[in-house]
Structures are given as structure tokens and as C-alpha cells.
Amino acid sequence: MDKILDIITAKITKGFIACEYDESYGKVTISNRPDLCDFQCNGALAAAKKYKKAPMMIATDVLEKIKDDPDFESVEAVNPGFLNIRISNTFLADYANEMASSEKLGLALVKEPKKIVIDYGGPNVAKPLHVGHLRSAIIGESIKRNARFLGHDIIGDIHLGDWGLQMGLIITELQERQPSLVYFDDEYKGDYPKEPPFTISELEEIYPTASKKSKEDDDYKERAMTATLNLQQGKPGYRALWQHILNVSVSDLKKNYEKLKVDFDLWNGESTVQEVIPPMVKRLKDEGYAHESEGALVVDVAREDDTKEIPPCMILKSDGASLYNTTDLATITERVRLYNPNQIIYVVDKRQSLYFEQIFRCARKTKMVTDDTQLDFVGFGTMNGKDGKPFKTRAGGVMRLESLLNEIDEGMYKKINENESMSEAEARDTSKKVALAAIKYGDLSNQATKDYIFDIDKFTSFEGNTGPYILYTIVRIKSILEKYNATSTLPEDAKINPASNSVEKNLLLLLTRFNSVIENSFNELAPHKICAFIYEIANEFNHFYHETKILTQEDEEKKNGWICLLNLTKSVLETCIYILGFDAPEKM
Structure with a gap:
């Protein structure tokens, strides 16, 4: 399916072309004033200078060409030259129904899938995982799932520290x-x-x-x-x-x-490429890329346009020993040989940004990768305690990841066990799922590059912008559908009806943004965009739920339409949390 924004943009663009204005001015965006309109086009303001006409005149010209489109409820030209667009409820319902009946909710798979390697995890062997390993694992897993959902061929490599x-x-x-x-x-x-x-x-x-x-x-x-x-x-x-x-x-x-529901395709480590290093070093010497500096072998990676100092990339130490740089460059060499990837993504602490700048420059300069190969560094911030310092145990030590998971799991179990309708097994399973959602959503809802406060009390709350709140919303939908299915059978021809009020329309408008959000989240390597999206949906659904008597509605067609809307909402939310790396229980 085409994205709804692209469909609206195509319609507005036709209006600009019909008025002999350049098609580039027809771009449409989601309105930041939903009380005024659903979508907005500001192209007339940009076109004014080129065509030496007032923006309002251009907007009015375009309006005349598009105002009778049946997919628009209304289009207005508003000072100083905006086009404010409200789409029809019928068009919106039709789009939502097509989503509901389409594979992957109408998301169009990428036309040219990339071969991608994502390097995340990076633990050292012989050491327990601690909370410092959490962010790389969670962020990397989500990016990998996002890419795979879009149709890319992506390989996840843990890159173990197993040498030295x-x-x-x-x-x-x-x-x-x-x-x-x-x-x-x-x-x-x-x-x-x-x-x-x-x-x-x-x-x-x-x-x-x-x-x-x-x-x-x-x-x-x-x-x-x-x-x-x-x-x-x-x-x-x-x-x-x-x-x-x-x-x-x-x-x-x-x-x-x-x-953690984190799965790697490759369990390679630094040791994997040790045999790659000698021929790689020889090539760098033979082809004149590497030279000696104070006894060490280095490659100069600084450029004339640099605004800060970029030190040379060291290949061998003065005693001839290799180092992390050597191993990482050899790993790139081996990944290119084995997989010929279009893109390599590294999910690592942002404090290593200069290091990866050196590695990427060296790889390009020495032709380890082609000019077209994307090398991306997703640098993440620190996970801190409430005191603003790196998260530690109560005794002040670095907390083991297993201990953190167990602590949150036990806390959730106590909360959930208050629901006496659950068996012990159900309560344990539910607590694990909710605890994982609390941890992952608590991390991923923050922009990766930013430090954040890991507040267990906040992240495990069933209210506010938290994983448990998202799961609670999904479970609420499941409960309604279960009650409906216990007494009724949804007709095969049942479908989402045109919205009967603004609350219903707002929920539908949000759901139709699904494919745009999933695409943008991967293109920007930004899982937090999916979190923001599902939090909006959860809020809008709960507003709809409180305003609507779903199961007691006597009009069967209307009730069936709402059940279809609930099914679509559940599918969107469940797909998004799968990409984020957790799932929902049946009860809470």
C-alpha cells in the first residue's frame, strides 16, 4: 500500500501541476494543529518567490483544482498561504480496511532490499553481563527486527571480546x-x-x-x-x-x-579474524596506506576540512602487537568478503564516536569498503540511576544484568499476583513479559544518543509513558474481543465504518501512519519513534474506549465496525512491540 501521506501529497501535487506550478511544492505534512485540519501543505509560501505571486493567490489557485476531490472532506486556503486539508471519513475507513486485510498491515516491502550487518552486544567472555550491556542489546535487536520487517536481509553479529x-x-x-x-x-x-x-x-x-x-x-x-x-x-x-x-x-x-529476547545470527569474536590481520596489514603497507610513526604502524585519516583533530588510525603498536583498531578493520574486511553488505551498523557507547570515525575513514581510504557502502554508528548514552550517575547496585557496585531482570521480574510478580484470578504459572509468565516490556520500553522510548534515568518505579508503572501501560492497553483490547467472541461471530463482510465522531477519527488517523513510522524509524535508526507512536495510539484508544459503549451497542453494524477497529488497533500495537522486542500477555 502507498503511505497515506503519499496519497494526499499526490493529490495536492496534481493541483500545483494543473496550475503550472512546479510539482515539488505539493508536499503535504501531518498537521501540528489537528483541531484545524488533518494535513497541511505549505508549498505556496515557498513558491511565492519563484512565481512572484502572493502565497495566498497561489494557494487559492491550487484550491480551485482540488476542492471537488471526494476524498477530501474540506480544503481551505488560509493566510498567509497554507492549504488546510481534512480527509473524508469514507476515504479514511477505506484505507484502514485495506490495511486490515493486507499482509504486514499494508506496509510495502523495500523495492531494493539491502544486505546489512549489524554489530551489537559486544560483551567480553568470562565476564558476566551487567547493566552496561543492556542498551547495545536492546537498541540493536530493535533495529535488526525493524530492518527485517521491512524486507532487508540483515545479519546480527554479537562481536565477542574473546582475545587479548x-x-x-x-x-x-x-x-x-x-x-x-x-x-x-x-x-x-x-x-x-x-x-x-x-x-x-x-x-x-x-x-x-x-x-x-x-x-x-x-x-x-x-x-x-x-x-x-x-x-x-x-x-x-x-x-x-x-x-x-x-x-x-x-x-x-x-x-x-x-x-532479553535478543538473538544473534553470528557469535563471532575478535578471534575470528586473527588470520585476516597479517595479509590485511601487508596490503596496507604494500599499497602505501600505512606508515611508521614513533615505531607504530598508522594510517592518516585526517582531512583538510576537519574542524577538530582526528588522530591517525593505529594499525599495529610499536611492539608489533595488534589492537582493537586492527581487529575491527579486519572484521570489516571479512564481512565484505563473506557478505558484501550495502550497510554495516554499529550500536556502541557514544563515547566511542571518535574511534569509529577513525575506523570508518580508514576503511574507506584503504578501499576496504566501496564508496557506496553505508557505515553507520549508533552511539548510545549512559543508563543512569536517580542520582544521575551510572546505574549501580544499592551497595555501589556494577549491577549484573541477571540481577536487574530478576529484581524487576519479582516486583512485577508481586503486583500481578494481586490478581487472584491468575494461576501461579500465569502470574509468573505475565510478570516476565511485563518486566521485559518495562525495561525495553523504558530504554527505547528515549532517543538513543541521550543519557537517561533508569527509574524502576516509573518504568514499572501501569500509567504514563511506560511499557506496562502499552501492554495494559493491548490486554484491554484482548479482553473486549474475548467477551465479544464469547457471544458473537464477526460476519465475514464486517469492516471498519466511517468515523462517527472526532475521537474515532483521531484513532483511525493515527493507525494509518503505521507504515510511515516503521519506515522512518529504520531509516533514522531511531526506535524511539515507534515508542512515541504506540504511546499516542494507546492514549487515543483509551480515550475512544471511555467514550464508546462498544459491547452494549445495539446497532450490530456499528458494533461490528468497532470490533474491526479494535482488531486493527491490536494488530498495529502488537506488531510494533514485536519490533521493539517484547510481547503482550493474555491477562494483566
Whole structure:
């Protein structure tokens, strides 16, 4: 289906063309004064200078050509030259009915689907997920779902931190604790054990212990660096231990991400591209892109038009070691080789914006990507506590993500369990769904780049701009439909009727913006636009609900029309929350 805004714009544009004005002036926008009109065209004001005519004269000319269109309830030319448009209730109902009967609610799939890789998540193995990992996972998952819903071919990659000094630290600490393990016997030639010599809980205690020791003991740190080098050079025992670390960590990570309804297509890490690095570095040297600077190998990425200093992109340190830059550039190289993507999206803390500016410039300058490849950085702000500082536990430590989820889940369970009509199993399932909605909507309703206050009390409220309020609205609709279906059967030819009042029309106008919102949200990589949209719908529906006696309406055709409207409202809301990454329970 064409977007409703495009249909109205095409009609107004015909009026401008008929008056021999340029078609570019026919653009229509949603009115910011819904009390005056549904849509508005300001093209006459822009055309006045070119045609040396008063804007009001141009608007009046166009009005004469379009005023008899049956899809318009009214069109007015208003000083200083606006065209105020109200669409007919019949046209609006017809559009809504077409949405209801169309696949994906009338959303037109993209004509030229992109191949996209989205890089989000980015946890380090051997460390528990904490609240700092929340935003990347939630925002990235929503963008991925949005792209996929539009018809793009998108691949989600977690990009694990699974290489480097942290591995050497764990190996060193393990050797101190269990020196007799076969992994540390250079003479051992047999197969290594299939079972790891540690649990996830032990592993998560080993790393911070080792990290603390390395800061206090230079000899310990030196041994860890040597272990890291030996691992990277392929020492069999260390590689076997590293594989154990990876397996145990990834298994735990998958459980936690599953609770968040976050799913990755690729579980690649920095280690995946280690073999890509040597030939990449050689090419950068051979083709003259990289040069030595104070012993390090760098690529200059500054430009003459820069208004701030952009340091060179370091490829190798002075000791020849690679770093994050090297790994990220090698990852781009490998993604291009394997997938040839039109677009690569990174969802990372906004404080890394300069770093990614260097990476993107280096990738373009060195021809790792084509000029047409989109490289997008979605930088997100900090999730803070009520004190305005990064969110922590009551004891002042960094809160584990699992602990946060459990805390909110238990809080929701207590609220929901007050509804004595639910079984224990129903209450538990509902509390999980509402808690997840509270967390995800609480995050996504904020513009990604902004810091925000993570206020558990506010986010778990059933009133206001919250996830639970959105779910409560959907459950309310489900309840009405369930009561209707218990006593009636909706006729096959039932359809949404033309609105009988402004409340009904306002709800319909909002619903018809669905395909525009979904498109714009992805094009701008801005999930908060979907949140704003469904909050408006929830408010407008609840206004409609309080003004309308739906189930007691004696006029069957009118009642059936409202049931069709409820079905469409539910479908729009449920589709939007699916894209945001959560779903609604049957009861609340």
C-alpha cells in the first residue's frame, strides 16, 4: 500500500501541476494543529518567490483544482498561504480496511532490499553481563527486527571480546591454582579433556582476581602477557583452555540474552579474524596506506576540512602487537568478503564516536569498503540511576544484568499476583513479559544518543509513558474481543465504518501512519519513534474506549465496525512491540 501521506501529497501535487506550478511544492505534512485540519501543505509560501505571486493567490489557485476531490472532506486556503486539508471519513475507513486485510498491515516491502550487518552486544567472555550491556542489546535487536520487517536481509553479529590480555590473565590464574592440569604440561601429546576445569561461576571469579593481581604484581602481569602471546601463537594447551572459556561463557551469555529476547545470527569474536590481520596489514603497507610513526604502524585519516583533530588510525603498536583498531578493520574486511553488505551498523557507547570515525575513514581510504557502502554508528548514552550517575547496585557496585531482570521480574510478580484470578504459572509468565516490556520500553522510548534515568518505579508503572501501560492497553483490547467472541461471530463482510465522531477519527488517523513510522524509524535508526507512536495510539484508544459503549451497542453494524477497529488497533500495537522486542500477555 502507498503511505497515506503519499496519497494526499499526490493529490495536492496534481493541483500545483494543473496550475503550472512546479510539482515539488505539493508536499503535504501531518498537521501540528489537528483541531484545524488533518494535513497541511505549505508549498505556496515557498513558491511565492519563484512565481512572484502572493502565497495566498497561489494557494487559492491550487484550491480551485482540488476542492471537488471526494476524498477530501474540506480544503481551505488560509493566510498567509497554507492549504488546510481534512480527509473524508469514507476515504479514511477505506484505507484502514485495506490495511486490515493486507499482509504486514499494508506496509510495502523495500523495492531494493539491502544486505546489512549489524554489530551489537559486544560483551567480553568470562565476564558476566551487567547493566552496561543492556542498551547495545536492546537498541540493536530493535533495529535488526525493524530492518527485517521491512524486507532487508540483515545479519546480527554479537562481536565477542574473546582475545587479548584477559585470556592470558585467566590462563595464568588457572595455572597458579591448578598447575597439574594437562593444559600446562608442554610434554603432553594426548587429547585434552572435553569437560572444562571450571564452572561459569568460578570463571567469573577468576578473571577479576587475576586482573587485580596484575595491577599489583609486575611479574604476574608479565606472565599473563606471555601467556597471551603463547595463546595467540597457537600453544595447544592454551588453545584448548581458551576453547573451554569460550564454550562456558557463550552458553551462559545465550541464556541471558534469551531472557532479553535478543538473538544473534553470528557469535563471532575478535578471534575470528586473527588470520585476516597479517595479509590485511601487508596490503596496507604494500599499497602505501600505512606508515611508521614513533615505531607504530598508522594510517592518516585526517582531512583538510576537519574542524577538530582526528588522530591517525593505529594499525599495529610499536611492539608489533595488534589492537582493537586492527581487529575491527579486519572484521570489516571479512564481512565484505563473506557478505558484501550495502550497510554495516554499529550500536556502541557514544563515547566511542571518535574511534569509529577513525575506523570508518580508514576503511574507506584503504578501499576496504566501496564508496557506496553505508557505515553507520549508533552511539548510545549512559543508563543512569536517580542520582544521575551510572546505574549501580544499592551497595555501589556494577549491577549484573541477571540481577536487574530478576529484581524487576519479582516486583512485577508481586503486583500481578494481586490478581487472584491468575494461576501461579500465569502470574509468573505475565510478570516476565511485563518486566521485559518495562525495561525495553523504558530504554527505547528515549532517543538513543541521550543519557537517561533508569527509574524502576516509573518504568514499572501501569500509567504514563511506560511499557506496562502499552501492554495494559493491548490486554484491554484482548479482553473486549474475548467477551465479544464469547457471544458473537464477526460476519465475514464486517469492516471498519466511517468515523462517527472526532475521537474515532483521531484513532483511525493515527493507525494509518503505521507504515510511515516503521519506515522512518529504520531509516533514522531511531526506535524511539515507534515508542512515541504506540504511546499516542494507546492514549487515543483509551480515550475512544471511555467514550464508546462498544459491547452494549445495539446497532450490530456499528458494533461490528468497532470490533474491526479494535482488531486493527491490536494488530498495529502488537506488531510494533514485536519490533521493539517484547510481547503482550493474555491477562494483566
